Amino acid sequence: MQRDLSGRRALVCGASQGIGLETARALASRGAHVVLLARREAPLEALAARIVEEGGSADVCVADLDHLDIQGIPADLHIVIHNTGGPPGGPLAAASVHALEASFHRHVGSAQAILQHVLPFMTAEGWGRWVNVLSTSVYEPIDNLGVSNLTRAAMASWAKTLSRELPPGVTINNVLPGFTDTERLTALAAGRAEKSGQTEEAVRESWIAQVPEGRLADPTETAAMIAFLASPDGAYVRGQSIAVDGGRLRGI
Numbered sequence: 001m002q003r004d005l006s007g008r009r010a011l012v013c014g015a016s017q018g019i020g021l022e023t024a025r026a027l028a029s030r031g032a033h034v035v036l037l038a039r040r041e042a043p044l045e046a047l048a049a050r051i052v053e054e055g056g057s058a059d060v061c062v063a064d065l066d067h068l069d070i071q072g073i074p075a076d077l078h079i080v081i082h083n084t085g086g087p088p089g090g091p092l093a094a095a096s097v098h099a100l101e102a103s104f105h106r107h108v109g110s111a112q113a114i115l116q117h118v119l120p121f122m123t124a125e126g127w128g129r130w131v132n133v134l135s136t137s138v139y140e141p142i143d144n145l146g147v148s149n150l151t152r153a154a155m156a157s158w159a160k161t162l163s164r165e166l167p168p169g170v171t172i173n174n175v176l177p178g179f180t181d182t183e184r185l186t187a188l189a190a191g192r193a194e195k196s197g198q199t200e201e202a203v204r205e206s207w208i209a210q211v212p213e214g215r216l217a218d219p220t221e222t223a224a225m226i227a228f229l230a231s232p233d234g235a236y237v238r239g240q241s242i243a244v245d246g247g248r249l250r251g252i
């Protein structure tokens, strides 16, 4: 097993909570120096301190990806985990053109800007890893998440196209979380419960009923797949979209 990331520098976007937070811990535990990016400084500082306590190394980059705010991001990165807040819910037919553009800008726009910022270094090193955190909607659109379905498909196509363009040694892949027990899912359950008159527990049970594994994912499980793709062991996996969904997707 070649999991060691000593000497590698990794950017983890959306690191202040959830899947991004656990991904930062996973990469740091394998020896990478992690740069923690999100809009809120306090949780990033708390995570950096926790990673140092756990024997790792981290620093903080406060930035808003909605504004392509990337000047504080170092260019000498070996690993980028692109991850940010999901687009707002609702049917596609009801979404404004502005909502489509804003979501494209947040996801594809920020990924493109960061890629162009770091690619010269990865190319010179002959080693790079890029992992996008998307959604199972890449394979099966999810009802009532119209803008998200569209944006995730665009990101998957962005990554597949790049997997044909990037130099040898620089890979790009997507991880597709299923129902994952993060702050986002808790907020979604609360929203659904309020709308439907169900309890939050009942909303969660209705999600779990769709999952052959019979439970929600822990974000450390999603992070483990991301860390694998970012590791030396992941070197020959390129241009793939890998679901970590407890078997919920039905397609072969």
Ligand SMILES: NC(=O)c1ccc[n+]([C@@H]2O[C@H](COP(=O)([O-])OP(=O)(O)OC[C@H]3O[C@@H](n4cnc5c(N)ncnc54)[C@H](OP(=O)(O)O)[C@@H]3O)[C@@H](O)[C@H]2O)c1
Binding pocket: 013, 014, 015, 016, 017, 018, 019, 020, 037, 038, 039, 040, 041, 063, 064, 065, 066, 067, 083, 084, 085, 086, 087, 106, 133, 134, 135, 136, 176, 177, 178, 179, 180, 181, 182, 183, 184, 185
């Ligand atoms: N949890 C699930 O069940 C699930 C399922 C399918 C797909 N996903 C997707 O997977 C991704 C991660 O999920 P999660 O549950 O960990 O999400 P989350 O709890 O909502 O976390 C999102 C992270 O992105 C950061 N962020 C949001 N907007 C940003 C911006 N404009 N600029 C910079 N950072 C920003 C947030 O930090 P700040 O607020 O501090 O900026 C936070 O750290 C999301 O795209 C989500 O939609 C999640």
